[in-house]
Amino acid sequence: MTDVYSRLLLTERDALLPILRRTPEEAFDRPTVCDLWSVRDVIAHCATALTRVATGDLHDFSPEANEADVDARRPLPLADVIAELEKAYELGAASPEIHRVALGEWVHGGDIREALGEPDAYSSAGVDDALAILVQRSVTREVPPTDVHLTDGRSLRLGDPDASAEGVLKTDVAGLFRIVANRRPELAEADLTGLVPSELRMFF
Structure with missing residues (x-):
């Protein structure tokens, strides 16, 4: 079922990145449903998790490990964090391990949409997959x-x-x-x- 996972990930990429690019920078500090994480933090987590799965550089994905990944990206310019996510989508879609995180990435896209006041949080493009x-x-x-x-x-x-x-x-x-x-x-x-x-x- 690799195809359905890759398709969902690329659908989410095509839907979410334009939203992020037109969103004012200050909105990325808005809180999300993910405890203590802002929109920017969720983006950083999505990029890191995808990259780790695609490259095999895995950790246990515990809350502590995930927080360490996010914290390491907080000093980066926002544009760099979004660019990392875009690259991670490409890596992830080509990975045979994408089944591990594709649905979670789509759900996190809903977290971002909800925080930004965008429509269709948790029912966006790709919902059939x-x-x-x-x-x-x-x-x-x-x-x-x-x-x-x-x-x-x-x-x-x-x-x-x-x-x-x-x-x-x-x-x-x-x-x-x-x-x-x-x-x-x-x-x-x-x-x-x-x-x-x-x-x-x-x-x-």
């Missing part, structure tokens, strides 16, 4: 079997596709990603029965 990857991740993470009915008419299954459903979730695309990625899930317009939102969480 993001949903396909999310379904696969839900099986790998052994999420309780849940039937999801989206307001646009689509339905999908999280967790084991052959098991009896333990939960039913009715929401929109953004609400689904807010819940599974723990992005202010209380803002999701959602009706969840049989489970609690934390049982559907797939990002930590």
Whole structure:
């Protein structure tokens, strides 16, 4: 499934970079849903994580290790941080390991959009690929079997596709990603029965 991951990453690149280039520099200091990180910090994290995965220069991606990467880039000019992200998109899309971070990069794009007041946070371009990857991740993470009915008419299954459903979730695309990625899930317009939102969480 490398193609779907690379496609999602390049779609996010093409959608997000123009937003960043037209955003006033002072807006990059706005806080995001990621604790203690500004928009600029999230960009730095995305660039670093992509580069590490693409080049094999891995660490444990713990909060402490991620913070060290971000902190190392705080002295850099903003233009350099954005340029690093652009280069990282290219490296990542060509890497056979991109499956590890593509969906997370797309979700972080939602974090940035939300902080900047841009539309379609957590439902931006590439959402069909993001949903396909999310379904696969839900099986790998052994999420309780849940039937999801989206307001646009689509339905999908999280967790084991052959098991009896333990939960039913009715929401929109953004609400689904807010819940599974723990992005202010209380803002999701959602009706969840049989489970609690934390049982559907797939990002930590």
